[in-house]
Amino acid sequence: AQTVTQSQPEMSVQEAETVTLSCTYDTSENNYYLFWYKQPPSRQMILVIRQEAYKQQNATENRFSVNFQKAAKSFSLKISDSQLGDTAMYFCAFMKGTGAGSYQLTFGKGTKLSVIP
Amino acid sequence: EAGVVQSPRYKIIEKKQPVAFWCNPISGHNTLYWYRQNLGQGPELLIRYENEEAVDDSQLPKDRFSAERLKGVDSTLKIQPAELGDSAVYLCASTLRTSGYNEQFFGPGTRLTVL
Numbered sequence: 001a002q003t004v005t006q007s008q009p010e011m012s013v014q015e016a017e018t019v020t021l022s023c024t025y026d027t028s029e030n031n032y033y034l035f036w037y038k039q040p041p042s043r044q045m046i047l048v049i050r051q052e053a054y055k056q057q058n059a060t061e062n063r064f065s066v067n068f069q070k071a072a073k074s075f076s077l078k079i080s081d082s083q084l085g086d087t088a089m090y091f092c093a094f095m096k097g098t099g100a101g102s103y104q105l106t107f108g109k110g111t112k113l114s115v116i117p
Numbered sequence: 118e119a120g121v122v123q124s125p126r127y128k129i130i131e132k133k134q135p136v137a138f139w140c141n142p143i144s145g146h147n148t149l150y151w152y153r154q155n156l157g158q159g160p161e162l163l164i165r166y167e168n169e170e171a172v173d174d175s176q177l178p179k180d181r182f183s184a185e186r187l188k189g190v191d192s193t194l195k196i197q198p199a200e201l202g203d204s205a206v207y208l209c210a211s212t213l214r215t216s217g218y219n220e221q222f223f224g225p226g227t228r229l230t231v232l
Contacts (some may be wrong), residue, residue: 004159033218043206044120045160045223052218091159095218101216103148104173105221107159 002027002094003073006108013082020067021077021111023092029053034068035091035105036077039089048090051075051099079113087115119143121224123209129230135197138227142191142211149186149214150193151177152208155199160208166192198231204231 003026013019036048051059051068054065058066092108122141128138142149152160165173168189186192206228210221
């Protein structure tokens with residue numbers, strides 16, 4: 001079974017600054033995906049960024065980028081130029097790439113990020 | 118294009134009462150998921166449908182929970198009778214499942230409070 005650990009229950013950052021959210025995971029799989037989801041107070045979960053395990057290059061989406069360290073099983077999210085709209089719960093998630101359970105997302109407990117004006 | 122629709126958004130009931138949640142997935146999505154999100158936790162999968170077939174309900178507490186997806190479109194999740202520990206947010210998600218990676222799109226959820 002896979003596990004996802006987010007060790008930072010809450011974080012805060014000043015507007016326009018940069019913040020990094022941490023995530024570690026445990027799996028014996030070699031083919032998998034990792035995700036960061038954002039859940040604003042309205043509760044709709046939105047995909048922020050995705051990383052395929054077979055890709056060495058770190059994924060980027062505008063102000064969002066990841067630091068994927070496969071050997072260390074670490075997957076951190078960096079948010080640059082933080083904006084007030086980034087205030088939300090952020091969940092790290094894992095999905096197997098193939099085989100049984102390849103559809104199933106396993107989530108961490110989340111990190112509550114507050115962007116301070 | 119409309120996203121995943123869920124209703125109601127909020128529900129407050131007394132323990133031992135029944136409750137039902139409704140989900141309408143994104144048009145054309147063949148796969149539908151129900152998740153439960155306890156306070157301060159990430160979502161956990163309850164059941165997955167491929168069209169109208171429940172292909173994984175291993176984490177659904179079958180003594181009190183039931184679900185259906187008639188005609189392979191919208192779905193209903195029911196709890197009868199509800200217990201205090203069922204208080205949570207119930208999320209529905211959908212995807213168009215093909216080979217390879219398929220993004221799951223989530224609805225806004227139903228927040229259930231059992232008193």
